[in-house]
Amino acid sequence: MSDRIRALLTRRRATLLTVAVLLCLPPFYLDAFWLRIGLFSMAAAIGAIGLALLSGTAGQLSLGHAFFLAVGAYGYTWLAGDPGPGLPTALAVPLAVLMAGLAGGLFSPVAGRVKGIYLGIATLALVFLGHHVLLTAESVTGGFNGRSVPPLSLGGFTFDTGDELTVLGVPFGAEERLWFLGLALFALTWFTARGLLRSRPGRALAALRDSETAAAVMGVDVARHRSAAFVVSSMYAGLAGVLLALAFRRVVPDYFGLVLSVDYLAMIVIGGLGSVAGATAGAVFVTALPLLMTRYADQLPLVAAPGSAEGAVGPTEAARYLYGAAIVLVLLYAPDGLHGLARRARDRLRRRRTPTTTQDTVLPSPPPPAAAARPKEHTP
Amino acid sequence: MNDRTTEARSSKARTTEARTVKARTTTAPPELTVRDVTVRFAGLTALDGVSFTVAPGSVHALIGPNGAGKSTCFNVLSGLCRPASGTVTLGGTELTRLAPHRIAALGMARTFQNIVTTQGTVADNLMLGRHALTRAGFTASALRLPGARREQREHLARAREIAELTGLGAHFDSPVGLLSYGDRKRVELARALCLEPRVLLLDEPVAGMNAAERARTAEVVAELRAELGLSVVLVEHDMGLVMRLADEVTVLDFGRTIAHGTPDEVRRDPEVLRAYLGTDATGEDAA
Amino acid sequence: MTDLLDSLLGGLALGAVYALVALGFVVIFKASGVLNFAHGSLLLFGGYLVAVLHDDLGFAGALALAVIVTAALAGALDRFLLQRGGHDAHSAHVQTIVTIGIDIVLLTELARRIGGDLLTLGDPWGDAVTELGPVTVADSRLAAIAVSAVVITGVFALFRFTPWGLSLRAAAEDMEAAALMGVHLGRVRAGAWCLAGALAALAAVFLAAFPAPGLERTTGQIALNAFPAAILGGLASPTGALAGSLVIGLTEALVVGYQSELHVLGDGFGDVAPYAVMLLVLLVRPNGLFGAKGAARV
Numbered sequence: 001m002s003d004r005i006r007a008l009l010t011r012r013r014a015t016l017l018t019v020a021v022l023l024c025l026p027p028f029y030l031d032a033f034w035l036r037i038g039l040f041s042m043a044a045a046i047g048a049i050g051l052a053l054l055s056g057t058a059g060q061l062s063l064g065h066a067f068f069l070a071v072g073a074y075g076y077t078w079l080a081g082d083p084g085p086g087l088p089t090a091l092a093v094p095l096a097v098l099m100a101g102l103a104g105g106l107f108s109p110v111a112g113r114v115k116g117i118y119l120g121i122a123t124l125a126l127v128f129l130g131h132h133v134l135l136t137a138e139s140v141t142g143g144f145n146g147r148s149v150p151p152l153s154l155g156g157f158t159f160d161t162g163d164e165l166t167v168l169g170v171p172f173g174a175e176e177r178l179w180f181l182g183l184a185l186f187a188l189t190w191f192t193a194r195g196l197l198r199s200r201p202g203r204a205l206a207a208l209r210d211s212e213t214a215a216a217v218m219g220v221d222v223a224r225h226r227s228a229a230f231v232v233s234s235m236y237a238g239l240a241g242v243l244l245a246l247a248f249r250r251v252v253p254d255y256f257g258l259v260l261s262v263d264y265l266a267m268i269v270i271g272g273l274g275s276v277a278g279a280t281a282g283a284v285f286v287t288a289l290p291l292l293m294t295r296y297a298d299q300l301p302l303v304a305a306p307g308s309a310e311g312a313v314g315p316t317e318a319a320r321y322l323y324g325a326a327i328v329l330v331l332l333y334a335p336d337g338l339h340g341l342a343r344r345a346r347d348r349l350r351r352r353r354t355p356t357t358t359q360d361t362v363l364p365s366p367p368p369p370a371a372a373a374r375p376k377e378h379t380p
Numbered sequence: 381m382n383d384r385t386t387e388a389r390s391s392k393a394r395t396t397e398a399r400t401v402k403a404r405t406t407t408a409p410p411e412l413t414v415r416d417v418t419v420r421f422a423g424l425t426a427l428d429g430v431s432f433t434v435a436p437g438s439v440h441a442l443i444g445p446n447g448a449g450k451s452t453c454f455n456v457l458s459g460l461c462r463p464a465s466g467t468v469t470l471g472g473t474e475l476t477r478l479a480p481h482r483i484a485a486l487g488m489a490r491t492f493q494n495i496v497t498t499q500g501t502v503a504d505n506l507m508l509g510r511h512a513l514t515r516a517g518f519t520a521s522a523l524r525l526p527g528a529r530r531e532q533r534e535h536l537a538r539a540r541e542i543a544e545l546t547g548l549g550a551h552f553d554s555p556v557g558l559l560s561y562g563d564r565k566r567v568e569l570a571r572a573l574c575l576e577p578r579v580l581l582l583d584e585p586v587a588g589m590n591a592a593e594r595a596r597t598a599e600v601v602a603e604l605r606a607e608l609g610l611s612v613v614l615v616e617h618d619m620g621l622v623m624r625l626a627d628e629v630t631v632l633d634f635g636r637t638i639a640h641g642t643p644d645e646v647r648r649d650p651e652v653l654r655a656y657l658g659t660d661a662t663g664e665d666a667a
Numbered sequence: 668m669t670d671l672l673d674s675l676l677g678g679l680a681l682g683a684v685y686a687l688v689a690l691g692f693v694v695i696f697k698a699s700g701v702l703n704f705a706h707g708s709l710l711l712f713g714g715y716l717v718a719v720l721h722d723d724l725g726f727a728g729a730l731a732l733a734v735i736v737t738a739a740l741a742g743a744l745d746r747f748l749l750q751r752g753g754h755d756a757h758s759a760h761v762q763t764i765v766t767i768g769i770d771i772v773l774l775t776e777l778a779r780r781i782g783g784d785l786l787t788l789g790d791p792w793g794d795a796v797t798e799l800g801p802v803t804v805a806d807s808r809l810a811a812i813a814v815s816a817v818v819i820t821g822v823f824a825l826f827r828f829t830p831w832g833l834s835l836r837a838a839a840e841d842m843e844a845a846a847l848m849g850v851h852l853g854r855v856r857a858g859a860w861c862l863a864g865a866l867a868a869l870a871a872v873f874l875a876a877f878p879a880p881g882l883e884r885t886t887g888q889i890a891l892n893a894f895p896a897a898i899l900g901g902l903a904s905p906t907g908a909l910a911g912s913l914v915i916g917l918t919e920a921l922v923v924g925y926q927s928e929l930h931v932l933g934d935g936f937g938d939v940a941p942y943a944v945m946l947l948v949l950l951v952r953p954n955g956l957f958g959a960k961g962a963a964r965v
Contacts, residue, residue, distance in 0.1 A: 219512030327768030
């Protein structure tokens with residue numbers, strides 16, 4: 001028995017190591033275009049994982065995610081910049097994340113008491129009011145034109161193109177350096193989010209989603225957990241915002257609009273609600289699709305090159321059709337998203353390998369999304 | 381992720397020697413007193429001055445035809461419904477103004493008439509039952525601090541014991557959605573037990589079960605009471621079960637207490653006979 | 668004083684148009700438990716139809732056709748996409764997100780067709796104004812108030828006096844029970860969606876009419892402002908939606924009217940004022956002004 005466990009463990013460890021090594025390779029082989037796709041995907045994945053905790057696990061819809069991304073992005077820019085306190089950038093990152101958490105906490109009188117879809121609409125207010133503030137508070141945000149983002153430096157190492165750096169014969173510019181920052185932050189997100197989901201708070205949130213009454217009767221403080229889920233999700237959004245700001249090198253208000261919030265919702269829906277891996281897959285899909293379609297527009301049938309005559313289907317439009325359709329199709333035909341598809345494929349493989357299915361012990365496979373298994377609130 | 385797997389897996393391998401969390405002390409549970417409780421829903425009086433006392437360590441049954449107010453009474457006890465007047469005390473603590481999760485923390489656990497489980501495995505559901513007894517917060521869990529991991533490991537071992545006790549040992553890691561109806565009902569019971577309750581509220585624990593399952597659940601309840609010394613409040617339509625298990629019976633009809641006493645006394649009470657035979661003798665399911 | 672009257676009338680007109688949109692949200696929500704995020708693009712679709720058809724059919728003909736086609740589209744979306752999901756609460760959540768996907772596709776297509784243009788709808792009011800004592804009001808605003816009043820009265824009559832309205836109310840009360848009583852949920856739902864689509868197309872005309880410059884691709888976003896209106900009213904109450912719409916319309920008009928006095932809040936605060944009002948109300952009453960306190964149901 002223990003031998004088998006050890007074998008499995010080393011296999012797990014080996015897989016993890018392989019993935020880590022593979023993720024470190026791209027800066028040595030790919031050009032800036034691909035690195036930017038990767039970087040934006042990693043930032044999006046961090047934000048999407050945060051939203052998955054809130055909407056997928058706790059069942060609280062949020063359309064305010066863009067607002068918290070903005071708090072993170074602008075928070076970092078202001079804290080580390082001028083005008084602003086001009087703090088060391090390494091300190092500005094965690095402080096910006098805390099600011100996003102604080103903003104989420106300030107919303108808790110609403111987030112703790114308003115449920116499900118209703119919260120989705122209440123959070124619309126954050127996006128619109130937030131956008132208004134970004135435009136109006138010019139001394140802090142730079143108004144319509146936004147602000148440029150100071151590059152992060154960690155102990156003398158700057159994530160920028162500034163000083164020349166060559167690693168293994170490859171010149172390391174901003175993209176190459178930020179890649180590793182993104183990777184580290186993403187790993188942190190993955191680690192903490194999985195930890196949360198598989199422990200006491202994660203179970204309480206899932207219980208709350210499935211039946212508020214049952215959760216309360218089991219001792220879960222409903223309002224407190226709803227608020228806490230909102231704060232945690234805001235903090236991940238803040239972290240994603242910081243990384244996006246560093247990658248864009250400029251923050252502008254119009255980026256942080258309702259469309260961005262909807263993008264994040266689309267990521268977790270396409271990925272499969274409530275799973276960390278699913279949110280990541282969805283984030284990569286939603287982020288990379290428009291960029292890839294723009295780049296390869298001339299090779300795609302039915303898609304006009306960017307900048308051609310008005311009214312033609314450009315790559316941006318084509319990407320949005322695809323992605324709107326993806327939301328509809330995924331929800332109607334594969335409600336557990338990419339994550340569910342992957343799991344079913346894996347189960348099929350595993351079943352072929354071992355005739356007796358042994359259930360994973362403490363790593364419960366994420367719940368089947370079958371609506372039929374969902375309990376009903378019953379009436380008195 | 382790796383180290384957690386190690387721990388969890390090895391703890392499975394040595395369940396017997398794992399340091400488990402002890403059940404609550406076996407001193408007698410506090411007395412549960414319901415006094416003059418009245419509940420109104422939009423002009424309808426669901427409970428009208430209901431009073432009864434659950435003696436420490438006894439099994440107290442609430443019976444009555446459909447709509448008599450039994451489930452409403454449970455909702456008052458567990459804090460889901462606030463009475464218009466009257467008091468509920470557990471030991472010296474007044475419950476009617478407490479939120480449900482505070483009442484749970486005092487050691488009052490309940491099951492639901494319809495099954496209300498969470499997605500995930502039996503283990504997940506049982507660990508939810510231990511929510512009130514555990515401390516790990518968002519930060520400790522996210523960072524997987526040693527304290528939080530130790531707590532999870534210890535409580536998982538105790539949850540496994542409770543699963544064995546209720547006959548769910550073999551299903552501990554199965555998704556709840558795949559279990560049979562009877563097993564899912566047992567998951568609810570086991571989850572309530574995971575709270576290490578001093579008072580256990582069972583809302584129709586055997587409804588919809590076949591004879592064998594009924595007998596098994598009845599056995600479990602009798603054992604629990606003997607071993608853990610907890611008080612049980614039971615709502616059940618299966619009169620055989622009520623007569624076998626209950627020490628005392630309170631009969632409700634249209635929100636009023638119409639009889640009270642030992643099973644034998646209640647069975648002979650003319651009011652009860654009338655309520656059951658006169659109005660709705662076939663009321664076997666939902667109340 | 669004239670300013671105030673001006674703002675009040677403007678707010679009333681805006682509120683009347685919001686009411687058309689918010690009623691759509693409420694009707695859909697009551698029938699299906701779904702929040703329709705595609706409402707803005709349905710509205711834009713209706714307006715776009717009027718814009719391209721009015722040259723050939725005349726304004727009235729174009730409007731009639733647009734209302735019918737938008738209603739049909741809304742009904743078809745519900746029937747063929749959303750209703751695949753089922754009728755319980757969980758699938759209502761899923762369907763709400765499906766409407767976001769529908770909105771993306773529909774809005775992208777309409778925005779592509781409209782491009783950067785301002786489309787005129789050929790409405791009969793043009794930029795004519797009427798003197799009402801000391802205030803000058805755009806005819807289009809008076810028309811908005813009058814038409815909304817008539818249409819909303821009609822909708823309320825539908826709720827109260829037709830079998831469909833009875834079924835709708837029964838379904839909103841308890842879907843399962845209604846189904847057992849012989850209510851054909853699918854038909855009731857599709858009917859509700861059609862009605863909402865028709866109201867949205869009608870609202871588009873007034874949103875694009877004077878003093879607005881015309882129909883543009885962002886016109887549909889204004890429908891989002893009706894979300895706060897519907898939420899204020901409690902989402903399941905038509906009366907509430909009506910009241911909420913008036914509150915939101917008046918707030919917006921007053922904020923715009925007194926822009927200079929409210930300068931601290933920044934330019935363009937009028938656009939976001941509905942959301943500020945909504946947040947304030949939700950802080951005090953999480954279930955909206957007219958929403959019943961959601962008793963814990965066990």
